[in-house]
Amino acid sequence: MTAIVNEHIQPALPPPPVRRRWNGTRTTGWIALVAMVGMLAGLGLYLILAWDSELVAKYGPKYWKGLQITLGLVATSLVFGAAMSLPVAMARLSPNRAVGALAYCYVYLFRGTPLLAQVFLVYYGAGEFRPELQSAGLWLFFRDPWNCAVFAFALNTAAYQAEILRGAIQSVAKGQWEAAEALGLTRFQAFRKIILPQALIVALRPYGNEIILMLKGSAIVAIITVLDLMGETRRAYSRSFDFQTYLWAAVVYLLMVETIRNIWERLEKRLTRHLRRDG
Amino acid sequence: MRFLKQLTLTAAALATAAALSSAQADGMQLKIGTEGAYPPFNNLTADGKLEGFDVDIAKALCAEMKAECTFVTQDWDGIIPALQAGKYDAIIASMSITDERKKKVDFTEKYYNTPPAIAVPKDSALKGTSPADLAGAAIGVQGSTTHSNYSEATYTDSTVRGYPTADEYKLDIANGRLDAVVDDVTVLQEWLESDDGTCCKLLGTITPDPAIHGEGAGIAIRKGETELAQKFNAAIKAIRANGVYKSINDKYFTFDAYGG
Numbered sequence: 158m159t160a161i162v163n164e165h166i167q168p169a170l171p172p173p174p175v176r177r178r179w180n181g182t183r184t185t186g187w188i189a190l191v192a193m194v195g196m197l198a199g200l201g202l203y204l205i206l207a208w209d210s211e212l213v214a215k216y217g218p219k220y221w222k223g224l225q226i227t228l229g230l231v232a233t234s235l236v237f238g239a240a241m242s243l244p245v246a247m248a249r250l251s252p253n254r255a256v257g258a259l260a261y262c263y264v265y266l267f268r269g270t271p272l273l274a275q276v277f278l279v280y281y282g283a284g285e286f287r288p289e290l291q292s293a294g295l296w297l298f299f300r301d302p303w304n305c306a307v308f309a310f311a312l313n314t315a316a317y318q319a320e321i322l323r324g325a326i327q328s329v330a331k332g333q334w335e336a337a338e339a340l341g342l343t344r345f346q347a348f349r350k351i352i353l354p355q356a357l358i359v360a361l362r363p364y365g366n367e368i369i370l371m372l373k374g375s376a377i378v379a380i381i382t383v384l385d386l387m388g389e390t391r392r393a394y395s396r397s398f399d400f401q402t403y404l405w406a407a408v409v410y411l412l413m414v415e416t417i418r419n420i421w422e423r424l425e426k427r428l429t430r431h432l433r434r435d436g
Numbered sequence: 437m438r439f440l441k442q443l444t445l446t447a448a449a450l451a452t453a454a455a456l457s458s459a460q461a462d463g464m465q466l467k468i469g470t471e472g473a474y475p476p477f478n479n480l481t482a483d484g485k486l487e488g489f490d491v492d493i494a495k496a497l498c499a500e501m502k503a504e505c506t507f508v509t510q511d512w513d514g515i516i517p518a519l520q521a522g523k524y525d526a527i528i529a530s531m532s533i534t535d536e537r538k539k540k541v542d543f544t545e546k547y548y549n550t551p552p553a554i555a556v557p558k559d560s561a562l563k564g565t566s567p568a569d570l571a572g573a574a575i576g577v578q579g580s581t582t583h584s585n586y587s588e589a590t591y592t593d594s595t596v597r598g599y600p601t602a603d604e605y606k607l608d609i610a611n612g613r614l615d616a617v618v619d620d621v622t623v624l625q626e627w628l629e630s631d632d633g634t635c636c637k638l639l640g641t642i643t644p645d646p647a648i649h650g651e652g653a654g655i656a657i658r659k660g661e662t663e664l665a666q667k668f669n670a671a672i673k674a675i676r677a678n679g680v681y682k683s684i685n686d687k688y689f690t691f692d693a694y695g696g
Binding site: 380 | 540576580598599604607610611613
């Protein structure tokens with residue numbers, strides 16, 4: 158059958174390539190591109206020429222320690238945030254008005270205020286309520302700056318992740334729910350096996366963005382004495398007064414973001430392979 | 437038309453400003469950078485005005501040099517880069533004269549030199565200021581200072597935690613996250629005498645290490661501006677000699693902050 162069809166129906170020819178002309182926009186684009194590549198190359202060259210093995214030997218291990226703190230902090234916060242985001246997203250979608258309003262308020266507050274303020278409030282705010290926290294047995298947790306950072310970061314990212322998840326779930330066509338119901342699936346089964354997998358494809362990109370934002374946002378944590386990569390950088394700068402220290406931090410952050418971006422590219426390719434047309 | 441009118445007005449305003457500044461050109465104009473978060477040396481009052489020992493000394497020096505001075509507040513971490521970037525011409529902010537800093541900026545002679553000290557909560561069991569006494573303790577300091585450098589180098593068996601300004605470590609020792617804080621004795625004393633300092637007491641002073649603490653606090657200026665440095669040095673000598681320094685000193689301290 159397929160053979161006959163293939164024989165008789167010629168595949169449609171691709172459209173002829175559009176001739177692209179040199180116009181103002183294209184020229185400006187190329188000039189901008191060359192300028193940017195030149196700047197990056199200059200930066201790279203500067204880093205090579207300014208290579209100071211004494212500086213690297215002195216602060217390299219500290220940067221490594223800071224990097225581990227950054228990665229640990231962001232990973233832990235993201236995991237807790239993801240766990241918290243699912244119930245928040247469900248609450249946002251709940252037909253119960255009170256539950257929905259509560260979840261909305263939470264999301265509104267955490268997305269509408271700076272992360273810096275949230276971290277500061279959790280850490281120094283907890284300090285003000287020490288007697289109350291102590292009697293509740295929570296002071297041991299809030300005494301530690303790392304815990305406070307994870308607490309604030311997780312609450313913040315949970316708000317963002319809940320919105321990502323909510324949008325993704327709402328983007329799945331209503332017909333999918335109805336089809337699942339027609340097949341006799343319970344609502345929970347339909348959600349877990351049909352809606353969520355489709356929603357996650359939509360949510361994938363925004364999730365990647367959120368991880369990258371969190372990674373970069375974590376650079377403020379030194380204000381509550383957690384010495385992450387940025388904290389170590391500032392310390393190194395205050396000792397050496399060498400501008401390079403910040404450049405190296407930027408390079409490390411850039412590498413981390415680039416790694417995440419690549420992983421995400423692959424994930425997306427894998428998850429959307431049924432949608433690709435080139436077979 | 438309106439645009440043109442505005443343009444003319446702006447031009448007129450600029451011309452007046454230029455005329456005014458040329459009229460004052462015989463007096464020197466200086467911008468002084470300071471932190472504004474380090475009482476009693478430099479801090480902002482509730483209504484946002486700068487005050488403190490550094491500020492008074494700076495005003496006295498300016499008066500002595502017949503210079504017209506304006507103040508700029510700048511976070512401690514960026515206080516040297518902003519000087520190099522030309523945001524101001526001199527830093528008068530209790531900056532210790534150290535070899536590390538001398539690589540980037542020039543200093544005048546010291547204008548005061550007071551020892552560092554340690555404060556602890558009133559119910560603290562800590563007895564002395566030696567590394568052995570403080571082993572295992574959490575010590576708070578302001579980051580990027582000689583006190584943080586000293587603490588990290590000396591109290592290797594303790595956890596040294598760096599805060600953005602002195603205000604934050606004061607909060608944290610009051611609420612029990614820290615066992616001790618290290619800073620200039622005058623800074624700690626001022627705080628302990630205030631309402632915020634009721635939590636804590638002075639444990640004792642530390643003998644300064646010249647290699648880390650330097651030779652006292654000086655005025656930092658951009659490298660190579662020796663003429664300005666000489667003017668400041670002459671002014672420091674003059675106010676030491678004519679009693680202006682003493683009257684400022686006595687406003688804040690019961691001892692001579694200039695040191696030996």
